[in-house]
Amino acid sequence: MTNKYPYKNWMSATSSIDKLTLLELVWPGAHNSGVDYDFPYPIHVQPASHWFVCQDGPFIQQLNEGVRVLDLRFHSDEHWLGVKKFHTFHGYKLLRGRSLSELFKSLDFFLNENPDEFVVLDMHELKGLDEQHFDYKGFHEAIMSELGERLIPLKNQYLTLGALKKMSSLQRIVLAGEWHPDFTSPLYWPKIRSEWSGSDITSPEELRQHIERTLNNPPHKNTFWSLSATSYGELAGVKRITQELNKWFGPDSGWAPKCSIISADFIGATQLVSYCREINFFRGLRKT
Template sequence: MSNSTLDNYALNNWMAATPAIDTLSLCELTLPGTHNAGCDWKASYPIIPGAHWLACQHGSFYAQLHNGARALDVRLDFDSKGVEFGKFRFQHNGYRSSRNLLNLFADVDLFLQHHPDEFVILDFHELKDGTEPFDYRLFNEVMLRYLGRKIIPAGNMHLPLGELKKISSDQRVLVTAPWNIALDRTWFCRKIEHKWSGIGDTNVAELEKHIIEVLKSPPGEWEPWSLSATSYSVLGGPVDIHAQLDSWFDPEKSDWSEKCNIINTDFFEETKLVSYCRTVNIKKASNRIK
């Protein structure tokens, strides 16, 4: 298949525009993901340490989805003094952005209204205590009340996209979160494993070495997993490494994209990952038929 054919699609509905991938599940697909999706340059932050230390994306949840991201790595903490949705704030290393849970609900809802056959993974990677312990019971109640009809039951996680579409015209969001007895496991899947370098200020060379090691024996396809492909500078915060990502994950140069489930990156819109993911997913679907 030529590059021109593969590039003939819109970022905002690339999954629906690629019906061949309906034979694959969300665990089998390669998906473009956004690291720390609730911390973007359009949000506001405490003056200290400032946005440049904290912002990992350019735009809102809606902008990320519109530009092709299908797995949002989201990290909350609990503000007992907040009002309603303001009790659940997105954060980076304990520093809050102005985004709260209502922003996520509104953006996901609007996006799926426009593109009802796209699928989204909400990877609640951290649910942190604030001045008081995180209120899992309230979080469960709010999630099911405002997002419930869109959530894919945990028991259907392994079904191919085509089957999910037949089951429901609404259920398009897979929700994962750390275990807590207050979370209804009918709807909440297990916390996604992040393959991270473990180095707080990972440079490009360290990141490349990390990815090589992970992809020597990547996790299986029985549940979602996320490759953290991010770099951080102690001088400037999250680093834009789209040139390296575009080179490393190019399907014409390596099998890295094909081996991944979620490729979790900063400043995702500047990369070519949506195109790469679509290319390797078509290949995966073709291999399934053979």
């Protein structure tokens, strides 16, 4: 029987990367990870799903496929209380995706099964619903309650994966987001800089040019930054550019090693996880 998820535990199976810090890795990331084709969207929006859906399967599938950075956009709906008020979204009309509680359950299940994998939660955007303010306080309380013991403190950012494993058997999650008075903790990392094309409509060729420009002078190495390798068409909506991504970031291109996080749509259909693993494997071997 073939292994459906050959990269489910690629980090713990690649022992050489224990010599690397979190910031020295190249990470495979799922762009807009909370909106996928497995989610039961309302009937009236299903025909337009190609305009906003960015992944094939839910959080747990993305993690099992080897994705290690989840790009997350949450809104808070004041019609609900507690953790139920927080849902992912995509687009100006705040189309709802998966919930914060499902994210918690997926991470808990995955890390219980794979205790030495590391995950980055990129809180890309936090937004209130219907002109309301985002409930930072409630969001912080929910995260501390459900994920607090799993979060890697910012002060440990320069420790190697091996050292992090020795220090704690539970701390495997980086949570990064924009500072707010009600959303602050020594456990939180700074907001991750996103390098995107700057245009909602981006053809594959325009995307290629954007990536080339960015990687000619990439951001500083000692910080997380995310390269948005995504294409969106005026008629097609979210584009599936599997072949282009495999070509651009393949072993012969030289682009992937210059990256921190490669954030892609429908990443499970690409070879990006495999490419990132290979780069990190050799990077770890070279580090003395």
